Amino acid sequence: MNEDQGVQSFFEQMKVQDAKRSIPKFEQPRQYKFPIHMVLAIAASLVLLAWWQGLFEKEEELYKDTIVITFSVDEDNTPELGLKATSTMSVWEAPTDFLLTSN
Numbered sequence: 001m002n003e004d005q006g007v008q009s010f011f012e013q014m015k016v017q018d019a020k021r022s023i024p025k026f027e028q029p030r031q032y033k034f035p036i037h038m039v040l041a042i043a044a045s046l047v048l049l050a051w052w053q054g055l056f057e058k059e060e061e062l063y064k065d066t067i068v069i070t071f072s073v074d075e076d077n078t079p080e081l082g083l084k085a086t087s088t089m090s091v092w093e094a095p096t097d098f099l100l101t102s103n
Contacts (some may be wrong), residue, residue: 070082 066086068082068084068086070080070084072080072082074080
């Protein structure tokens with residue numbers, strides 16, 4: 001019980017000391033206001049830059065990295081050889097595709 005009174009008196013003394021202390025004045029932080037016309041000008045210049053660089057309608061051609069060679073025989077038993085350069089993504093076949101074809 002004596003310990004509780006000692007703790008209570010300690011905190012009461014701290015409150016009295018805190019009440020005597022002065023609170024320093026702090027300056028209010030400045031609030032910078034960015035003009036709306038500057039925001040619009042920056043946005044417009046970014047849109048023009050993107051348009052000038054061709055980012056909106058940039059069409060990239062696929063890299064022709066595969067040559068497809070086809071050999072076929074028509075009705076007259078005339079052999080035909082076909083060569084075509086294409087991209088690997090346009091001629092992809094499933095690894096199990098051979099299972100679906102019957103001999």
